[in-house]
Amino acid sequence: MLTKRIIACLDVRSGRVVKGVQFLDLIDAGDPAELAKRHATAGADEIVLLDITATHEGRGTLLDTVRRTAKELFIPFTVGGGIRSAEEAAAVFDAGADKVSINSAAIAHPELIDAIGRSFGAQAVIVAIDARRVAGRPVNEAEVFVSGGRTRTGRRVTEWAHEAEARGAGEILLTSMDADGTRAGFDCELTAMVSEAVEIPVIASGGAGSAEHFAHVFQAGKAHAALAASIFHFGIADVRALKQELAQLGVAMRLPC
Amino acid sequence: MIPVTVIDYKAGNLTSVVKALNYLGADVTVTDRAEEVKAASRVILPGVGHFAATSRLDETEVTDALREVIARGVPFLGICVGMQWLLSGSMEATGQPGLGYFQGWCERFPEGSEKVPHVGWDHILTRTTPASRLFAGVEQDEFVYYTHSYYVPTTILRNGLSQRPGENPIAASTNYIKTFAAAVEHENVMGVQFHPEKSSAAGLRVLKNFLEF
Numbered sequence: 275m276l277t278k279r280i281i282a283c284l285d286v287r288s289g290r291v292v293k294g295v296q297f298l299d300l301i302d303a304g305d306p307a308e309l310a311k312r313h314a315t316a317g318a319d320e321i322v323l324l325d326i327t328a329t330h331e332g333r334g335t336l337l338d339t340v341r342r343t344a345k346e347l348f349i350p351f352t353v354g355g356g357i358r359s360a361e362e363a364a365a366v367f368d369a370g371a372d373k374v375s376i377n378s379a380a381i382a383h384p385e386l387i388d389a390i391g392r393s394f395g396a397q398a399v400i401v402a403i404d405a406r407r408v409a410g411r412p413v414n415e416a417e418v419f420v421s422g423g424r425t426r427t428g429r430r431v432t433e434w435a436h437e438a439e440a441r442g443a444g445e446i447l448l449t450s451m452d453a454d455g456t457r458a459g460f461d462c463e464l465t466a467m468v469s470e471a472v473e474i475p476v477i478a479s480g481g482a483g484s485a486e487h488f489a490h491v492f493q494a495g496k497a498h499a500a501l502a503a504s505i506f507h508f509g510i511a512d513v514r515a516l517k518q519e520l521a522q523l524g525v526a527m528r529l530p531c
Numbered sequence: 532m533i534p535v536t537v538i539d540y541k542a543g544n545l546t547s548v549v550k551a552l553n554y555l556g557a558d559v560t561v562t563d564r565a566e567e568v569k570a571a572s573r574v575i576l577p578g579v580g581h582f583a584a585t586s587r588l589d590e591t592e593v594t595d596a597l598r599e600v601i602a603r604g605v606p607f608l609g610i611c612v613g614m615q616w617l618l619s620g621s622m623e624a625t626g627q628p629g630l631g632y633f634q635g636w637c638e639r640f641p642e643g644s645e646k647v648p649h650v651g652w653d654h655i656l657t658r659t660t661p662a663s664r665l666f667a668g669v670e671q672d673e674f675v676y677y678t679h680s681y682y683v684p685t686t687i688l689r690n691g692l693s694q695r696p697g698e699n700p701i702a703a704s705t706n707y708i709k710t711f712a713a714a715v716e717h718e719n720v721m722g723v724q725f726h727p728e729k730s731s732a733a734g735l736r737v738l739k740n741f742l743e744f
Contacts (some may be wrong), residue, residue, distance in 0.1 A: 276645075276707055277674065314731070319652055348551060350676060350729050367544045372729060377543045395580035397544050397648065397678040444678070445650065473642060475650050499648065528652040528674040 277526045278492045279499035280513060281477060282313040282506050283322040289335045292326070293504055307342040313506060314349050316504075319528060321347060322375065322501060325355030326422075337369045344370025352400060354447075361390040367394055375447055377402040378420035381427055381434070384441055400449040400477070401438035405431045405464060413463050417531050431464070432471040439472045446476045447501065453481030453508075456522040457505070461486055465495035477501055481511035485511075485519035492525050532558035534743045538570035538593060538613075542584035548577045548610065551728035563616055563665070568596035573742070574605060579613030579726075582681070583624035585616050594630065594704060601632065601716045606719045606744045612721025614715060614735050623681050632720055633700055635687030640708050647708075648680040655713045656701045656726070663702040665714060665721050669717075673733040675705075675713070675725035682711035683724060684705050689717050721743070 284306050285292045291309050292300040303309070306479045310321045323343060328373040340353050353366045354375025365376045380401050381389055390399045404419045418429045427434075435446050448468050450461035460481045475498035478491045482502035491497045505511045521527045535557045539545055545561060552559045552575075560570065572596065577586070587596045601607050616620050618629045621637035640647045641695075652674040657666040685701050692698035702716035715722045721741060727734035 276649065276651050279651050317624065344546075346554065348554075348729060348731050368546060370546050370550060372544070372547055397579055397650070398544065442714075444648065473647060475646050475648075480744055498651065 275526050277319070277528045278497070278520075279319040279477075280317075280488070280517060280520075280527075281320045281322055281499055281501040282307055282310075282318040282513060283324060283479070283503040285324050285326050285503055286294075286336070286339060287325075287327050289339045297411050306339050307345065310343045310347055310351075313513055317517050317529065318349065318513045319499070320350040320352065322352040322354065324375070325353070326354070326406050337365060340366060340369040340371055345356050354400070354402060358386075360386065360393065363390045364393070365396070368384050373398045373400050373444070375400040375402045377404065378425075380438065381418065381420050381429070384437060387438060387441040387443050391444075396442045396444040399443050400445045400447050401435075401443040402449065403431060403434060403468075404451055406451040407461075407464070413467055414466075416464055419451060429449055432468060435468050443474060445474055445499075446472060448476055448478060450480040452487060454479070455504075456481050457483030459493055460491035460497070460500065462491050462495035465491055465497050469496035469498070475499065485516055485523065488516065488520055489523040489525050492520075532556060532666070533573065534571075535573045535742065536557045536559065536568060537561045537575045537577060538568065538574040538597075540576075540578075540584060540587045540591075540593070542587070543579035543580070544614070545577055547726075547728045548575065551735060552742075555735065555742060557670055557742055563591055563593065565592040565596040568593050569599060571600055571605060573744075574600060574607045575741075576607070576609045576616065578610060579618070579678070580612060581623060582612055582615060582621040583627050585612065585629070586627050588616075593729070598630065602722055604719050606741065607721065608741045609722035610728075610732050611679060611724060614724055617715065617720065617722050618687060620681060622679055625642060630688060633687045633689055633715065633717075635684055637681045637683055640682060643740035644686060644709050648678060649682075649707045650678045652676055653705050653707060653725075655705050657703040657714075658699075658701065658716075660696045663714070663716050664744060665702055665723075665737055667740050669733050670735050675727070675733055677705070677707075677725045679724060683715065683722075685710055685712050696701075702735065
């Protein structure tokens with residue numbers, strides 16, 4: 275039976291994992307290679323490394339970080355954040371990533387999805403969608419935002435998810451901006467809407483706070499995988515404990531020995 | 532250091548496979564040249580991407596070189612599309628023949644009940660009679676990482692052989708929508724549909740078994 279995936283996300287700035295507190299102060303949460311390995315040992319099914327370094331000079335550091343992190347990581351490894359061209363994606367693959375996650379650049383140049391898929395296979399392209407609901411309106415009017423959630427695109431989430439799939443995306447990483455950082459649970463209604471609209475797997479993100487939240491997004495939200503960052507840092511909820519709890523709640527999990 | 536030749540046919544990313552082999556202490560040569568393939572003592576044909584990309588193996592005469600080394604008894608491991616290529620062909624690119632080492636065609640998962648592609652960690656059931664060499668030391672029901680839309684049916688056969696134990700080439704199977712071949716193994720020719728380089732300890736064990744085959 276295909277298991278539900280628990281994906282540990284590392285937000286990286288200038289080669290260090292950082293953790294935001296109320297979206298502002300970033301605290302140092304450690305070395306990416308070390309943390310990735312620790313999560314993998316604890317049973318994480320995949321690792322996502324999101325580069326939040328805004329500056330161009332940080333890109334060289336990113337490739338070095340990817341190389342170091344990939345070196346002894348033998349589970350799927352995705353890298354995202356600021357990838358703007360097929361050449362940049364190729365450099366990240368060459369450094370050891372298995373998949374890239376693209377967001378703002380895909381909205382600006384949707385043909386980037388086709389281009390990366392052609393060279394590296396559809397399985398290597400994750401289209402990340404940052405979604406925000408419109409106050410007082412139904413979920414199907416939720417909109418896509420880019421540039422770290424700062425810019426409205428005016429596009430509806432399912433319509434963009436459809437286009438991404440048609441262009442050859444292998445998976446959708448759906449972040450609910452409304453739920454993100456709240457630890458009050460995933461937006462299951464939004465996740466289910468997208469999961470039902472596309473054939474490719476949907477990874478839910480934003481709002482993880484407890485094992486019940488994950489169980490809920492896998493069941494009611496129809497997610498195939500769920501991603502969490504901050505709850506795994508500092509050992510608050512380790513992947514192993516989370517997966518054991520989910521297995522007890524009846525969710526199909528790969529449990530490490 | 533065990534020498535192993537990894538074939539580059541310009542389809543996808545070889546970094547992960549090479550990295551895992553290096554980690555296991557292998558001496559890895561990456562090549563797209565038929566001459567180098569002919570000199571190989573152990574060969575891996577990786578592959579993520581489209582079956583049509585294997586046409587490059589024909590153009591570069593690597594197909595003939597592989598047929599020659601396989602006949603000589605050189606251990607061969609195909610990964611993902613590399614395993615599918617051992618068949619007669621694939622519904623993904625019907626005009627592009629495979630090696631035809633096994634008789635049968637790769638098929639696409641039917642859409643409807645479950646997501647296609649099949650992405651994620653799934654169970655394998657390994658063959659016990661006779662025991663698979665590729666899966667020695669791998670627990671029954673172990674999890675491995677998959678990402679594919681086409682699969683090798685469990686009905687494939689090796690020339691003139693049957694599905695009886697000892698003749699059946701299926702070394703492991705997985706059930707997703709239907710039961711398909713997770714791995715094939717006949718004499719020195721092996722293939723895995725999953726990605727051993729991404730399947731944690733179980734995957735590394737499969738690669739190690741291949742290096743020691």
